[in-house]
Amino acid sequence: MPSRTITVHHVRAMLHGAERQGIDTVPLLRTAQIPPLLLGDDRARITEVQFARLFRELYRATGDEFLGLGAAVSRPGTFAMMCHASLGCRDLGAAMERGVTFYGLFPGGPDLTLEHRDTGSAVFAVRNDLEHDYFLAECLVIIWHRLCSWLIGRRIPLHWAEFGHPPPPHKDEYGLLFGCPVRFGAARTGAGFDEHWLSAPLIRDEAALEGMLERAPFDLLSRREYGTTVAEQVRRALARALRTSPRLPSLGEIAARLAVSPATLRRRLAQESTSYQQLKDAVRRDAAIAGLAEGTEPIADLAARLGFSEDTAFHRAFRRWTGTTPGAYRYENRGYEIRGYENRGQQS
Known part of the structure; x- marks a missing residue:
């Protein structure tokens, strides 16, 4: 995929x-x-x-x-020790509380909170006013959500995610990234979920934790498993189909595979802030960028493999996606890679 x-x-x-x-x-x-x-x-x-x-x-x-x-340095190994400290807890709620307490011990560390609402929901949030930018707060929410999902072996569905900054130019990325409705201009950055997940038992042991920590935190930032959203199921089906055929299945065909009606599939994707067309474009765009950046496949062959009947149609789509042409993108990536290797060779 x-x-x-x-x-x-x-x-x-x-x-x-x-x-x-x-x-x-x-x-x-x-x-x-x-x-x-x-x-x-x-x-x-x-x-x-x-x-x-x-x-x-x-x-x-x-x-x-x-x-x-951040406002202060988080020394390498801090995250690992927090994970080890939380692993022996009786359930996810206790593990999250211990993690919040752990990071609260460090001056200048992120101000993490776990709140319980009367509505039966819980909120994990970063209250720190990160004066430099909001990227760290967003990453912390993503990592905590996926770490918690990993600890119980199931993806925890998020009801919403909110961010303490105005909508950025790439605001459309957030719905897919968090798999839920998003809003901007909030007082903090955080996410809400059903409180019943806090009573879920932890299923991971020390050996599993050591394996996860070898790839953390990037593995947690990029992980999208444990149950998965409807959008991820559709994306996976489209990506799998693209490996064997340039013709991607229609929305109706995907709906039939998921045993729902096309109208239901459209509604569920809309609830996750996306659409079938957006997912189809994203799968083709990502395959095109990966092919140009990391491969040597001729551009005409790549266009045909991605389902474009003409090179010109592929060029128009790629320019719409990235603002440049396939040839220019490959030249910058491959050319810079070669120059980088040459520079390293001269320095050695």
Whole structure:
């Protein structure tokens, strides 16, 4: 299944901490094989592989689990110790409370809260007013949601997610990222879910935790399993079909596979802030970007494999998705990668 691509807005946000520390981020981008010129285009996107490389380079360069984005440094190993401290709890609610208490011990750490509502819902939120940007708060909510889902072995459906900033240019990304309705301009960043999940028992042991920590936190940022949303089921079906045929199934065919009516499928996707057409475009876009950034397949062959009858149609779609042409995108990625290797060779 083609990996998702990531908007350049998140790349810029992730670099802010290192830039504030005076770290030259160009070598880090070079190692991650991300052309710096892409950062100037609001519609540009990178692959998850490139994003993971950059995350690891920033982690190494800053020596901070928060990548320099927080008010204080979170030393490497802090997240792991929080996980070990929470693993022995009787249920998810106790584990979350222990994690909130754990991070509350560090001066300048994030102000995490777990609230119980009279309506039978619970809210996990980051109350810290992160003065630099909101990327860290968003990442903390994502990581906590997916860590909690991992601990109980089931994806916890979110009722809503809210963010303490105005709608950004990439606001349409959020519904798919969190799998629920989203709102902006709130007093904090957080997410709501059914309170009954707090009584779910933890099913993971120390061995499983060690395996997860080897890939954390990026694995938690990119993970989308444990039950899954309707949008993810549709996306998975589309991506699976694209591997074997350029013709993607229709909405009616997908609905039949999920044993629902087309109208029900449309309604459920709308509840998750997306649509069948958006998912179909996203699957083709992500496959195109991955093919151009990491492969050598001729552009005409790639266009045909993705279901475009003419090269011109593929070029128009790719420009609409990214603001550039397939040829220019490949040149920047492959050309910069080659120049990066040459530069490293000259330095060695």
